[in-house]
Amino acid sequence: MKNQILKPFLFILSLSFLSFGCVEDSEKDEPTDSxxxxxxxxxxxxxxxxxxxxxxxxxxxxxxxxxxxxxxxxxxxxxxxxxxxxxxxxxxxxxxxxxxxxxxxxxxxxxxxxxxxxxxxxxxxxxxxxxxxxxxxxxxxxxxxxxxxxxxxxxxxxxxxxxxxxxxxxxxxxxxxxxxxxxxxxxxxxxxxxxxxxxxxxxxxxxxKTGLDIGSSTGGMVNAFTLYYERHVRTGKIGIPSGATIATGGNVNPDKIESFYYPSISRELAITANRASMDFFSGKSSTGTGASFKSYLNGIEAKDPSTGTLLSSDVLAQFELVQNKLNALNPNLKDQISTDNSAMIEVHTEMQKLVRMLKVDMSSAMSITITYTDNDGD
Known part of the structure; x- marks a missing residue:
């Protein structure tokens, strides 16, 4: 008799636990913010x-x-x-x-x-x-x-x-x-x-691969994007040719600009790379504006640790500043280095600020581990 009374109670109790588990899993699967x-x-x-x-x-x-x-x-x-x-x-x-x-x-x-x-x-x-x-x-x-x-x-x-x-x-x-x-x-x-x-x-x-761990697509993209801008835009296109990096010892290397034998497009290559990086960060594509680093950072309300403003706004403002300084350079970076290398140094300085925002502030806010190292001492 006691078992017959307990059976309905246990069945209801088990349904309650099952229902609770389904709600918990559903909430875990559905992001609270798109x-x-x-x-x-x-x-x-x-x-x-x-x-x-x-x-x-x-x-x-x-x-x-x-x-x-x-x-x-x-x-x-x-x-x-x-x-x-x-x-x-x-x-x-x-x-x-x-x-x-x-x-x-x-x-x-x-x-x-x-x-x-x-x-x-x-x-x-x-x-x-x-x-x-x-x-x-x-x-x-x-x-x-x-x-x-x-x-x-x-x-x-x-x-x-x-x-x-x-x-x-x-x-x-x-x-x-x-x-x-x-x-x-x-x-x-x-x-x-x-x-x-x-x-x-x-x-x-x-x-x-929607995680944030090493091996996730988001983690891989953060690393690829940051490494590219640090090593191949900042250092490769500007730092090494201008002698701005510590590794160059302050010696200018105009022979190491990109497109050395057709130098009239060397600035255009740098401008295009910076603009493409900025558009990717903001989610601006040929089909419109979509999910991006910017929208994700805004979704987690990431702030610049020094100013308290939205981190994405500061990053985009720095991208724009770099773009303006690039636009002011001679289209031929070889000529720019020989006539006024200080302008190249200024671009490198502003790019370095942007690298810090991406590599330190953005990755930290997104809980992404930077897995590469840069050894140029900057």
Whole structure:
């Protein structure tokens, strides 16, 4: 009799616990603020920035590939000019995707094969003269990619006629043309590998890793974004050429600017990189404004530790300040360094403030561990 009385009571009690457990799990799964829904954040990064960014870059690169093929078939003044314009457009477009060194790009270390400068001219010359060489080795990074193409298209001679003579030379002209096409073909293969991977499964994998731990997509993107701006925008484009970094000992290095053999676009490359970084931070894409670092930081009410204002506002204000200082530079950074290097130093100083905001303040507010180290002493 006692068991018959207890059975209904135990059944009701068990339903209560089950119901409580379901409510608790439901509350855990549903973010209380849409700005904190990391699945939405990751989806917007993939669908509004990374995949379409690579697609736009691929369009520019395919033009470069076509023009390179035309030049190989018939080196003329017109085909050389067309190739130079295609290289310029692709190099500028690259600035909008170089920051996305996560997932497929990280696996193949895309940046190492696309944009390590200055170019190793001696190594390029050696590769051309040899029948076999290995472009996978770290020593070969600066013998390929955009810096090597910059040299081969813009730097082998000052005059167009001499550039054409370089490729029409009876002894090595064909080998030089073949090496040019080898570099373009290799870049095309790596780019295709990255883009196909994103569009055939990695997108879903990226969006599914919604944690904040090491190995999560948000953690990986914070590290990739911050490392890119610190090491490849601040230091690579400005710090090393201007001698602003401690590692340079204050010595200027105009020979280490990006696009050294076509320096008239060197400032444009830096401006594009800074603008692309700012747009990614704020979530501003070609399709509108979506979930971003800015919206996430606002969602957790992250404040600047020194001013008490919204951290996202201070970061964007600093991006704008850097952009204004970049706009004021000479379009040719080599000329800027030789005429008024102090302006370059000022840009580096403001970029350094921005690095601190991203690497320290933003990562701390988001509870993200920075897993890379920068050893230039800044």
């Amino acid at each position: 700005n904190l829904d990391r699945e939405v954040l990751l989806a917007n990064w993939a669908d509004s920035f990374i995949i379409p960014g690579y697609e736009r870059f691929d369009q520019k690169f395919q033009v470069l590939k076509t023009e390179a093929g035309d030049f190989q078939q018939e080196p003329t003044t017109q085909s050389l000019q067309d190739l130079r314009e295609a290289l310029k457009a692709a190099y500028i477009s690259w600035q909008e995707v170089e920051m996305f060194e996560v997932g497929p790009a990280e696996q193949v270390t895309l940046r190492n094969f696309f944009n390590i400068y200055p170019a190793d001219i001696e190594g390029i010359t050696s590769n051309i003269s040899q029948e076999s060489y290995n472009l996978n080795l770290p020593a070969s990074y600066s013998r390929q990619g955009f810096p090597a193409l910059d040299y081969l298209i813009n730097g082998v001679a000052a005059e167009e006629g001499d550039v054409l003579a370089f490729y029409l030379d009876e002894s090595e002209g064909q080998q030089r043309l073949d090496y040019l096409m080898t570099l373009v073909g290799r870049m095309n293969e790596l780019l295709s590998q990255v883009l196909v991977s994103w569009k055939s499964g990695y997108r879903e994998q990226f969006i599914s």
